[in-house]
Amino acid sequence: xxxxxxxxxxxxxxxxxxxxxxxxxxxxxxxxxxxxxxxxxxxxxxxxxxxxxxxxxxxxxxxxxxxxxxxxxxxxxxxxxxxxxxxxxxxxxxxxxxxxxxxxxxxxxxxxxxxxxxxxxxxxxxxxxxxxxxxxxxxxxxxxxxxxxxxxxxxxxxxxxxxxxxxxxxxxxxxxxxxxxxxxxxxxxxxxxxxxxxxxxxxxxxxxxxxxxxxxxxxxxxxxxxxxxxxxxxxxxx
Amino acid sequence: xxxxxxxxxxxxxxxxxxxxxxxxxxxxxxxxxxxxxxxxxxxxxxxxxxxxxxxxxxxxxxxxxxxxxxxxxxxxxxxxxxxxxxx
Numbered sequence: 290x291x292x293x294x295x296x297x298x299x300x301x302x303x304x305x306x307x308x309x310x311x312x313x314x315x316x317x318x319x320x321x322x323x324x325x326x327x328x329x330x331x332x333x334x335x336x337x338x339x340x341x342x343x344x345x346x347x348x349x350x351x352x353x354x355x356x357x358x359x360x361x362x363x364x365x366x367x368x369x370x371x372x373x374x375x376x377x378x379x380x381x382x383x384x385x386x387x388x389x390x391x392x393x394x395x396x397x398x399x400x401x402x403x404x405x406x407x408x409x410x411x412x413x414x415x416x417x418x419x420x421x422x423x424x425x426x427x428x429x430x431x432x433x434x435x436x437x438x439x440x441x442x443x444x445x446x447x448x449x450x451x452x453x454x455x456x457x458x459x460x461x462x463x464x465x466x467x468x469x470x471x472x473x474x475x476x477x478x479x480x481x482x483x484x485x486x487x488x489x490x491x492x493x494x495x496x497x498x499x500x501x502x503x504x505x506x507x508x509x510x511x512x513x514x515x516x517x518x519x520x521x522x523x524x525x526x527x
Numbered sequence: 528x529x530x531x532x533x534x535x536x537x538x539x540x541x542x543x544x545x546x547x548x549x550x551x552x553x554x555x556x557x558x559x560x561x562x563x564x565x566x567x568x569x570x571x572x573x574x575x576x577x578x579x580x581x582x583x584x585x586x587x588x589x590x591x592x593x594x595x596x597x598x599x600x601x602x603x604x605x606x607x608x609x610x611x612x613x614x
Contacts (some may be wrong), residue, residue: 466540467560472560474546483549485535492537492546499540 292321292421295359296418297444298366298430302328302355305335308348309355309392315442326362328355328385356416356433364487368420373450375417375428376400378408380527382428382445383418385432385507386476387453392511394437397451399516415438416478421445421497449503449523452476456508459515461522469504470495528604528613529575536561536569559563559610564589568603572613578604 293300295317301324304310308509330351338350345353360370373386373394378400385393393414400409417428426447434440452464452472464472473495480487505522509515536545543566546558561569564585571584585596590612607613 470539470544471558471560481550483533488535488546488548489537491537492535492544494540496539515592519531 292318292324293432294318294321294442295431296363296366296368297422298325298327298363299323303330303340304351305332306348306351308352309432312352312438312440316432325366326359327356330355336347336371339399344516352433354522357481359431359433360416360418361481361487363418363420364480366488367422367490368418369491370416370418370431370433371450371473372416372478374414375412375430377412377428377441377443377445378404378520379408380445381448381525382412382417383448383519383523383525384419384428384450385453386450386472388476391453391455393453394439395511396509396515399511399513403494403513403516410441410443411439412443412445419492419494419498421513426498426502427504447502448496448525449505451505451507451519453524454506454508457510458510459507459509459518461505461507461518462496462505464506466499468478468506469488469499471506473498528572528577528608530569530572531612531614534612536566543569556563564599565603568600572607 290301291303292312293302295316299321304313329369334346335351338354339347342350363369371384371386373384374397375382375384376397385396387393397411412428412430413434414437416433418431420427428445428447430440430442477491533547533549534545535548543561544558545561567588568581571581581600582596586593591606
């Protein structure tokens, strides 16, 4: 039995394939003996998944499936996963969210170019975990970070969430709760099955999030100017 | 008539929000927001209900005249039908 410490939770999981093995390595813990979340996977289950999704390799299937199970269980621990690229600058987190193909990863990589990779760390490039603990929202790295293996095993306080939209010129504005909620619901990883309790928990967290965390819309091009603009608005200077 | 199964109504950040749960997610990505009247009528429609009854409930709740209530109920029910949220 193997255990991993992910988002401050004890995860029990056997990694069968190389992709998940390698990506979860830095979360491995030998000090855990009881699980908060159990992710069951065996060869038979993987073969069955493969019949349903023949276009995906076994490596990809295991990686995607285990990520879904993790995201579906974190609701029970005051958490959820948001489809976004999360960057920590000087240990404060900003999440950049948008539909696939908008340029989340491209934007956060600009942060690394501008501030340097020591100051700007990618927490998770695709689906960071957010949890409300100790009366504040924190962002965690997880092994499930999409096509790029870009994640760090760290916990960082959340400062702001920014929804990206491609544009010729850069502009930013703060969203009101209604606008923000719509975008948040669209980009949150929702409960897999018809589970009202989990949905209830997700909505409760979003309610709390809207109360505490500013949400912005950044229309931007691919430039350092876009980074500087949102950096100043979010006011990361401590 | 009543609201189809698979939807939840909750108040989030002072907005009445309807979201799909489970299978309904497939046809309905995202959410709808309702005003106070809409939320009131939605809740009445969680159980099987009629236009006549909705109208009188609305009159009782909001102290409005019958003509306005009838129009509000009609418009709301038509919207729900268009969005296929009711049967």
